[in-house]
Amino acid sequence: MPHLEIRDLTVSYEKNQPTLEQFSLDVEQGELLSLLGPSGCGKTTTLRSVAGFIRPDAGRIVINGRDYTDLPPNKRDIGLVFQSYALFPHLTVFYNVAFGLRMRRIPKDEVRARVTKALKMVGLEAFANRRPAQLSGGQQQRVALARATVIEPQVLLLDEPLSNLDARLRVDMRQEIRRLQQQLGITTLYVTHDQVEAMSISDRVVVMNQGAIEQIGTPESIFAAPETVFVADFMGFDNRFSAVVESVGNGKLRVFWGGAPIELRWNSKFGSPQSGARAEIFFRADDASLVAGTEASGLAGQVILHTFHGNELRYLVETEVGEFSIMQDSAGERFESGAAVTVQAQTQKWIAIFEDARKTKGKSHD
Amino acid sequence: MGMPVAYALTRFQFAGSGMVETVFSAPILVPGLVIGFAMLNFFVLLGDMQVMTGLFIGHTAILFPYSVRVISASLRNLDPYVEDAAVSLGANRLRGFVLVVLPNMQAGIAAAFVLGFITSFNNVPVSLFLSGPGVTTLPVSMLSYLEYYFDPTIAALSTLLVIFTVVLVQTAERLLGLSQYV
Incomplete structure (x- = not known):
């Protein structure tokens, strides 16, 4: 049984102009699946629907056998990483990472232990007392990763996490995200418009266009054998x-x-x-x-x-x-x-x- | 009071949000004398309102645009996704606002307070119309004092006021970085 199931999801911002129409997708336990497509293809809408920020007009979202469709976003147990990092500027790195645990009323000692462990995993244990503004972009994104994974979410969602970084750092962070994801064995949806990024990081890639799936497959199969004109164009x-x-x-x-x-x-x-x-x-x-x-x-x-x-x-x-x-x-x-x-x-x-x-x-x- | 308006204006693009923004900046654009006279007519002559209440409402109205603007500016500096981040980590909307948005608005609110205080304190045209027996503001009483007497009292008081304003603004600037909001 897939860990995350999206069934016949339909979302429209304007009447009769669905951004997503009857969209279905299965993600296996521990898999990293990329949603790849140009802006406006519905990939971010899919992500925000899974996170619960968008109420779909129709369709269901099931995670680990449980129906999440009507659950509010704060009850969903989902880790979210944003393009803009969205760190809390008034809190130190430690309290940024601890935020989700504190919301769950976890005892203080355990919070300290888990935050320290999470910061160690992203190599930032020395920066626990800094503010986000004192960190570089790559470090900020690592804090965001630690913050999203420390709550041990059912699913990790990443929304163009590398777009604000420069080219060299992007390659490093790509590997870092992949390593962390595999270490934690966490089911992950990764949204990007960069085909090289999607190819290098994913177990499977979903190429999306105008709210529908053009092709699903391993990075190798999509790179070598596009099935539609759109995918061929997009794959260079x-x-x-x-x-x-x-x-x-x-x-x-x-x-x-x-x-x-x-x-x-x-x-x-x-x-x-x-x-x-x-x-x-x-x-x-x-x-x-x-x-x-x-x-x-x-x-x-x-x-x-x-x-x-x-x-x-x-x-x-x-x-x-x-x-x-x-x-x-x-x-x-x-x-x-x-x-x-x-x-x-x-x-x-x-x-x-x-x-x-x-x-x-x-x-x-x- | 500017807080909810500023929040709504920066976070949501709703029908007529441009108009609301214009309405809230109107007291800056319309001459103070016009506002003061309009309010005199409305509050005192039509509404038969207490002098103190009228003065209070009048000043609130002229300060409103300042606080809306300053607080909006502090909100625009804040990544709108921090609220979503807080919610995804398990906070409900209200807690997300209190724990994440509000602390980051503090500087803006304080700046709005200082700016509002100075504006209100130094305002003459609106106060002139709305003050009455027993209730007046310092600049208004200075003005009327000046009409009858001509001695150094006013000059001395003015100097004190200038110094007071400068010190207040300087302190605010040091503590809050006021200039980035105005």
Whole structure:
């Protein structure tokens, strides 16, 4: 049985414009599940519904077999970490962390022991008597983590906890959150709009769009095999073009690429489209290469622009099917703007998507 | 008294919240003489009110915008999510407010008090209309004294008042950082 169950949750801020519609999700005991999506996709609404700050119009929230739907937020036993940390500025670190225990009328000695232990876990035992304003952003977020976990909540909810930190600190804190979460074995919902963050920290990722789930899976499966155009865009597939399907079969799909057929992986669970149907093909900038001239087999094009990225050069190449962004080793052959090149496909990681193969998800809200 | 209004104005965007804000700052914008005369008409001539009561209400009205503004400023400095944090940790809404929001409003409330005291104490136009036999304010009696006598008493008293105000504001500034709210 899942530890946290969200069943058919519907939330609307305005009439007939549900932010979430019939949203269902299971989170297993001890699992870290990320809700990933652009702003306005309903991920924070989901989180705040679980925390009890939003009353859903319909649906149920069940934690550990108990129905939480009608429980007020202060009775829910949920740890919450905010993007802005939301520490209490007038209290010291110690009393910030102790707040939840004091609300539960835990004896003083036990409060002291548990707060000290929680602060030790986040490496801040030396800062117990400081005020939040005297700490750095990373330290403040650690206090917030200690404050949310010291009450040993049923579920830990994190709402974009790293957005206010700089890039390097974010990577450190990511690992810290993951380590703490695994040590405590706490069921966790993690909201973020950053796909790298979601990939690196999660057991499973839920990609959300317009109040509905686009895809659920392990970080690896979502990264390698997006099932919808939206997920492919969001997962950093730099290049996209439409192609007419030549044939389908044996887990392969054939399309034409500059006059010659190429074969892409095709998972038959998404149906077997007829030849002649239009597919959306996606590939990342790393999964194609350039050769000089137009004699080689592949798609002919012309270099429009190149930018330098350390070990790699990124070329923008114009072809008859569209503009593609392609990464090349900067130690290899260089192409100037205007040079005629051939784009060669390395199709192992390319994906094809038929929007008709899956029912188009989400209704347009705008 | 400015507290609930300030709280409502900073925490909720409700229909007409802009208008409420304007209404509460009106006493700053409308000339004191106009307010004083309007209040004289309303309280004393129409309402047949005690002089002391009228004076009290009049001063409350002119101080209101100051306290609303100053307390709003102190609330805007506070992360709105601290209340949610308190609630998620097991406090009900009221306890969350008392334990988390109120302590962080203290400086603002104190600043509003000091500012209000000075404004009220130094106000002439409204007091002029609302004071009456036996009940008056210091600046008003100074003004009338000046109309009949011309001696250094007023100058001396004025000097004392200036010093008093400066000391009060300086102390408040030191203790509370008044300037960040005004």
